[in-house]
Amino acid sequence: MLRKLFMKDVRLNPYLFWGAVPFFVWVAYALREDGAPVAMLTVVSGVMGATTAATVAAREDRFHATALLASLPVPRETLVLSRYVLAAAAGGAAFLAAAALAALLPWSRHTPGSIFDPRTVMMALVIVGSGVAVLLPMALRFGLVGVVAFFAVLQVAGVALFFISSMFGLRQPMRVVFGSVDAGLRALHASFAGAGASALAVVVLAGALWASYRLSVWLTTRRDL
Amino acid sequence: MRADAVRAEDTGAEPLLEFREVSKRYEGFALDGVSFSVPRGFICGLIGPNGAGKTTIVKLLLNLVHRDAGRIELAGLDPAEHETAVKARIGFVHEVPSYYEHLSLKAIGRIVGSFYPAWDGALFAALLTDFDLPPRARFGTLSRGMRTKGALALALAHRAELLVLDEPTAGLDPVFRRALLERLAGYVSDGRASVLISTHITSDLERIADFVTYVRAGRVVLSATRDELAERWAIVRGGPALLEGDARALLSGWERAPHGVTGLTFDAPALRRRLGGRDVVLERATLEDIMFYTGRSC
Numbered sequence: 001m002l003r004k005l006f007m008k009d010v011r012l013n014p015y016l017f018w019g020a021v022p023f024f025v026w027v028a029y030a031l032r033e034d035g036a037p038v039a040m041l042t043v044v045s046g047v048m049g050a051t052t053a054a055t056v057a058a059r060e061d062r063f064h065a066t067a068l069l070a071s072l073p074v075p076r077e078t079l080v081l082s083r084y085v086l087a088a089a090a091g092g093a094a095f096l097a098a099a100a101l102a103a104l105l106p107w108s109r110h111t112p113g114s115i116f117d118p119r120t121v122m123m124a125l126v127i128v129g130s131g132v133a134v135l136l137p138m139a140l141r142f143g144l145v146g147v148v149a150f151f152a153v154l155q156v157a158g159v160a161l162f163f164i165s166s167m168f169g170l171r172q173p174m175r176v177v178f179g180s181v182d183a184g185l186r187a188l189h190a191s192f193a194g195a196g197a198s199a200l201a202v203v204v205l206a207g208a209l210w211a212s213y214r215l216s217v218w219l220t221t222r223r224d225l
Numbered sequence: 226m227r228a229d230a231v232r233a234e235d236t237g238a239e240p241l242l243e244f245r246e247v248s249k250r251y252e253g254f255a256l257d258g259v260s261f262s263v264p265r266g267f268i269c270g271l272i273g274p275n276g277a278g279k280t281t282i283v284k285l286l287l288n289l290v291h292r293d294a295g296r297i298e299l300a301g302l303d304p305a306e307h308e309t310a311v312k313a314r315i316g317f318v319h320e321v322p323s324y325y326e327h328l329s330l331k332a333i334g335r336i337v338g339s340f341y342p343a344w345d346g347a348l349f350a351a352l353l354t355d356f357d358l359p360p361r362a363r364f365g366t367l368s369r370g371m372r373t374k375g376a377l378a379l380a381l382a383h384r385a386e387l388l389v390l391d392e393p394t395a396g397l398d399p400v401f402r403r404a405l406l407e408r409l410a411g412y413v414s415d416g417r418a419s420v421l422i423s424t425h426i427t428s429d430l431e432r433i434a435d436f437v438t439y440v441r442a443g444r445v446v447l448s449a450t451r452d453e454l455a456e457r458w459a460i461v462r463g464g465p466a467l468l469e470g471d472a473r474a475l476l477s478g479w480e481r482a483p484h485g486v487t488g489l490t491f492d493a494p495a496l497r498r499r500l501g502g503r504d505v506v507l508e509r510a511t512l513e514d515i516m517f518y519t520g521r522s523c
Contacts, residue, residue: 004339011336012325068323071287072340073313224290 001074005082006089009056016052020094023048028101031108038110039120039189042098046128049094053087053132054139058147066143067225080216083136091128119192122201126188129205133212141219238264241387241419242286247295249281254443256281258295261438261448263387266416268409270434271423272512278443279423280320283391287317299387313341316380320392322372326365330358330375334382341383349382369396377405381412388412388420394429406433427512437512439519446519459493460514463505472499478518489518
C-alpha cells in the first residue's frame with residue numbers, strides 16, 4: 001500500500017521533480033568556484049528535496065483532491081506515513097544528486113571523501129529531518145494555507161527581528177543573524193566529529209520525527225474533510 | 226409527523242448499509258439521531274433541501290468526517306474500525322468530482338485502480354467508451370457532466386457493493402441522465418450491490434428509487450419504500466374542514482389556497498375514513514410535494 005501511495009505521488013507530481021533541474025544546474029555552476037561549500041550545497045539540496053513532500057500535500061489541497069484521496073481504501077495513518085517516506089526518499093535523492101555532481105563534474109575539486117564526510121552526512125540528516133518534522137504536520141493538517149502561513153510567519157518574524165534589533169542600536173542586524181546561523185551550523189558540523197554527539201543527534205532526531213509523525217496522524221485522523 | 230425509519234429487515238433483504246442514531250454536530254448545524262438502512266439489491270434515495278445534511282451523511286459513511294454518536298455499518302463493518310475494507314466496497318461519485326486536473330482519465334484510472342483489489346481495467350476502458358469520454362483528454366478540460374461521467378466510470382470499474390452518488394445528475398444532459406438511471410437500475414438487478422443517491426432532483430428518484438429517506442435540518446423526517454409512499458402519502462385538497470380535529474393530525478403540512486386548503490397526508494386511507502363523504506380530493510404525492518409540504522403550516 002505504501003509503495004502504491006509513493007508511486008501515486010511520483011506519477012502525479014512529475015513537474016515538481018522536473019522543477020528541481022534548474023536548482024541542480026545552479027549547484028553544478030556553483031561547484032566551479034574555488035572552495036565551493038560542498039557541505040552547504042548538499043545539505044540545502046537535501047532540504048529542498050525533503051520539502052517536496054510538503055509541496056505534494058499542499059498541491060493535493062490546491063486540487064481539492066484530499067477528500068478523493070481519503071475516500072480511497074487506504075487508512076489515513078498510511079497516507080501520513082507515505083508523506084514521511086516521500087520526504088525521506090526525495091531528501092535523500094536530492095542530497096545524493098548534489099553529491100554526485102560534486103564527485104563527477106570535471107570542474108569540481110572535491111573528492112568523494114570530502115563529499116561523503118560523515119559530519120556532512122550527519123548534518124544533512126539533522127537539518128533535513130528537523131525541517132520535515134516541523135513542516136509536515138502543518139502541510140498535512142492545513143494544506144496549502146498551512147505551508148504558506150508557516151513561511152509567512154518566518155518572514156514576518158525575520159522582519160520583526162530586523163526592526164527590533166535596529167531599535168536597540170544593533171548595526172547590520174541581518175549580518176548578525178546570518179552570521180549566527182552560519183556559526184551555529186559550523187559548530188553543529190564540527191560537533192559531529194565525535195561519535196557521542198552523532199549518536200545523541202540520531203536519537204533526538206528519531207524522537208522528533210516520531211513525535212512529528214504521531215502529531216500528523218493525530219491531526220489528520222481528526223480532520224473533517 | 227412520521228419519522229420512523231424503514232429497516233432492511235422489513236423487506237426481507239439482507240441489510241447492506243445501516244445508520245443507527247448517528248449524530249454529528251457542527252457549529253450552527255447538527256445531524257441528529259439519523260437512522261435508516263439500505264438493503265442489498267435496492268436503490269435508496271436520500272432527499273432533502275440544500276444544507277439538510279445529505280452530504281454529511283455520505284461523508285460519515287466514507288469516514289471523511291467523524292460521528293459524535295451512533296453506529297454505521299456496511300456489510301456488518303463499521304467504517305471507523307474497518308476503514309480500508311469498507312472503502313474498498315464503496316464506489317463514490319462526489320458532487321463536484323475533483324481529480325488532478327493535468328492527468329488524463331486513463332492515467333487517473335491507472336492510479337485510482339491500483340488501490341482497489343477488484344479493479345477491472347477492461348471494464349473501465351469499456352465504460353469510458355460507453356460514456357463517450359476521451360481516455361486521453363486531461364481531466365481539467367472536461368465539462369462538469371463529463372467529469373461526473375468519468376467519476377462514475379471510476380466508481381463502477383471496481384465493482385463496488387455500494388455505489389454512493391452525491392448529486393450525480395446535476396450538470397448532466399437529459400439523455401445521459403436517463404441512461405445513467407437505467408444503468409443504476411441494471412447495477413442492482415443481480416441483488417449483489419446497492420445504490421445510495423443523495424439528491425434534491427426528486428424526479429430522478431421517482432423513476433428508480435426503491436426507498437426514499439427524507440432529511441431536513443439534520444433529522445430524518447421520513448424513510449419509506451416507494452410503494453408505501455404511493456399508498457399512504459397523498460396531496461389532499463378540500464375546505465377548511467381539513468384543518469379541524471382529527472383530520473389535521475393526519476397532515477404532515479398544509480397551506481391555505483385561494484379556494485380552500487391544500488395539504489399533505491401521511492396516512493391517506495385513514496384520512497379518507499375520517500372525512501367520509503366530505504368534499505375532498507386526494508392525489509398521488511410526488512417526492513417534491515413531500516419535500517414542499519412537510520412541516521409547512523401557513
